[in-house]
Amino acid sequence: MSLSDNADPKGASSTPHAGPAAPAPQQGQARRRRALTWVFATLAVVVTVAAAGGLVWQISAVASPRTGTFTPPEAYPPADPAPVLAGSDAAAPLPDLESVLPDLLADSRLNGSLSASFADALTGEVLFQQEATTPLAPASSMKVVTAVAAFEHLGAEFRIPTTVVEGPTDDSVVLVAGGDPTLTVDGKGYYTDYAEGASLTDLADLVLEARGGTAPTTVYLDTSVFTDSVNATGVTMAELDTSTAPMAPIMVDGGRTDNTQKYSPHHADPAMVAAQEFADLLGATAVEAGTAEAGAAELAVVHSAPMSALADSFILTSDNLLADAVALQTALAVEGEMTWAAMSTVHLATLEGFSADPAGLVFHDGSGLSPDNRMTAKAFTQMLLGAAGSHASSVFESLPVAGYSGTLDDRFGTAEEGEGVVRAKTGTLTQPTGVISLTGTLTTANGRQVIFSLISNGHTTGESAVETAMDEITTAVSQCGC
Template sequence: MAAPIPFAPPVTSATFPSRRMGDPPRIHRCSGVIIGPMRRIRILRRPALAAVAAAAWLALSAPVFAGGDAGAPARAAERGPMREWLRAAGLAPQQVGAIALPLDGSPALLAHEAAHPLNPASTIKLITTYAGLVLLGPEFRWRTEARLRGRLEAGVLHGDLVLRGGGDPKLVIEDLTEFVGLMRAGGLEEIAGDLVIDDAIFDDGARSVDEFDGDPSQPYNVRPFGALMNFKAARIVVRPDGRRADLAFDPALADVAVDNRVRPVGGPCRFGAGGLLVRGRGRADAPVVSVTGAYSRACGEQGVFAAMLDHRQFVHALFKAAWQAAGGRWAGRTRIERGAAVGEPWLVWTSPRTLADVVRDINKFSNNVMTRQLMLQLAAEAGIQPATSGDARRVMWGWLAAQGLQFPDLVLDNGAGLSRDARTSAAHLAQLLRHAASGPHAELLRESLPVAGVDGTMQARFVDEPLAGRAWIKTGSLNDVRSIAGYVQAASGRGYAVALIVNGPGAAASRSLQDQFLRWVHANG
């Protein structure tokens, strides 16, 4: 048996720089995107990573499963007080799967229906992000290429500008603005032709959003796209002005009309921007965004992020606004033409973010479309282009099998957890986490998880408790699904991989069960 893996001192709120830059971020339930002023969105960069690395809690050791039984956790016998807790919570035993698995290879400290496959919601992102770290490497960066299809003379491109998307999951307005600046510095002043998008890297279907919960304006419903920009979402800013309310897009979108049906009302701030209904309509070449609902004047200026338009329309609107803001001239159209990027690129935009940075964003704030882009990238980098979700699933299943991780009940679906079909067991999540804890990316995966009482989706939980800074937990939430999975440093100093999944009626009220489970592992491990 391997020696116990030592932990570092607990993480505190001082370990991470604050993410608050103006408006505080908001996180959509059902696994959303980071919500805040779009032009201020950023991720925690290297200073934060270095601070955590200095307090690394996982010493590298021989793989836990070397010469052992990789399937043992799935056969863990019933242990611990879980059934007593379930009776108190009014939950049936078959609704819940849970396990606390020591990282040193010892038998489970606690187990209940650990092998039972359930819908894991966003905790399935742990599989996708861990696979990404191993298969692509933490220093992997995305590239977006520009080509000139025509002559560039006296600042005028007599032809089309071709952008080849590289699958970048977080090419935001700041990045596009810098890329446009490079084009202008390269002598391009006017585009006489069209903007052509080559999305040949992915093929995830023609739809731009999933209506998972019937609301296509929710950013978490955005589907992957080879040339995804700004999450295909913009902030709708509402400014009440007497009997009317002015609306604006942030970042700016060109050639998009606004149907303003916002009704300012008196009284206290009861109706804010989050309650407005946002829908798209109009012709393909003349899109209209309709914004409807009551808005309390007392709320002052507010904003709400919304997914809007289809991918082609959004890229056109975002690029044209950025191009014109940089002094460029262009009156053409935007079209998608797979395979248009031929020959050497004129310019290349390389993301300032590494895969480690992206994994951190995905897990801290449960970003769905970023996860789905990453999963497709696994197939694309394996030489399968255009990559489909089926291709990506096959790559991930092959990788799991090569690691000795046999998960026969695993249903990955889109790899992000925004699915009614996804399935895995608490035992398999814990087994994956224990495997990761013995590998070279242990620290990167662990530090990408929300820290209890400190940040991400766990920021408000266990504040000023002994568990604060000692639990690294990915959360998951759908209607009738609640889940947690990650690591706990027990009071004894021992490390545990933990997972708890609740499905069915009563899941929404199971947070107290999660808290009880984590506190018990910390106190008794």
């Protein structure tokens, strides 16, 4: 029967004719539905087979372009992929690290002072320690302290505000800096890979809307929230142009002159550069320093990415400026002032709150860039053990994964068994040399999760040699069936 046999309702008639009698209207409709269903099903099969045939032909053509025949892979089915971030097993046995770590830590590449601490994540039991209470410069492992404090006191959803309020005259507004260094001109910039910055363009549009479309003549910049030096103790002025920026409570693209480069040179006065960018977008002709009047009406506000994204950014990429900005933001929330001293107070109190021993600890910044910071491997593991059962547990999600992400994406080449199993924050100081650290967590071959910290100071074997030694040590522990 052809598709057109009963396609047209007008073809149905009660007039007698040669051949079978015409179907009743309801029977005809049912028959037409069955016919259409059969045709569409047939077409679907044809299309599916054709698509599948095309896919097979493409694979075959690549495998054997001359004949078009399919060449199966040498090994089928393929081997199971290596585990990545395998879950821990509470029933797994505790590893006997006392039997393996002394020899591993006697590696000649680790010829300086080495502070080491390994603890069971589930029970907190110390599995091994060596000079664990010796205060050493931690380098960028300090960023883990900053993230833990921020998550504990601010929360993962906290966002840094940047506000505009009415100015002292009708033709002025005040840009009130809130501590956000991740602002961008249009929502695109260096930070968008991990933490998209708030847009100055959006802020300007909101201000113009609030003012009925009238642009102010003057933008006053209020930076009174930050009342300290532009550099932390131990951080040189030269490093403010390379490894970080002069600290200020408002910046565009982290104060970088080139927002596509992590280590771009920085503006000498990033806050004023940000204010000028905002004034240009707003259509204002003058920018001056000033302070918002108490009770001034708010015209607009924009917010940074949430703290969870900011922590991901400064831990994964080891961004010094952003880590310091977050540390100062935490200080503002807890101590009421955005100063390096207040930051130190908050970090020490946070560690004590997690039962970490504060003896000998010194915090000058939140990034670890200052060589005058002091931390111990034991304090790191105690802090992470406490964080695991608190609001700060989000820090574990931010840690780089060996061989896969962040500053560990190109590590563990000589210890590939640790890839996807070790998750940790790296630390390196080039000035002075001889400062390397690795702090985080790993899962043993039996499924036991271990929290660890390794800090080396004063070694003379070179950065890459010490990093490789630490990669191999943590990998050996992760593969240990001891």
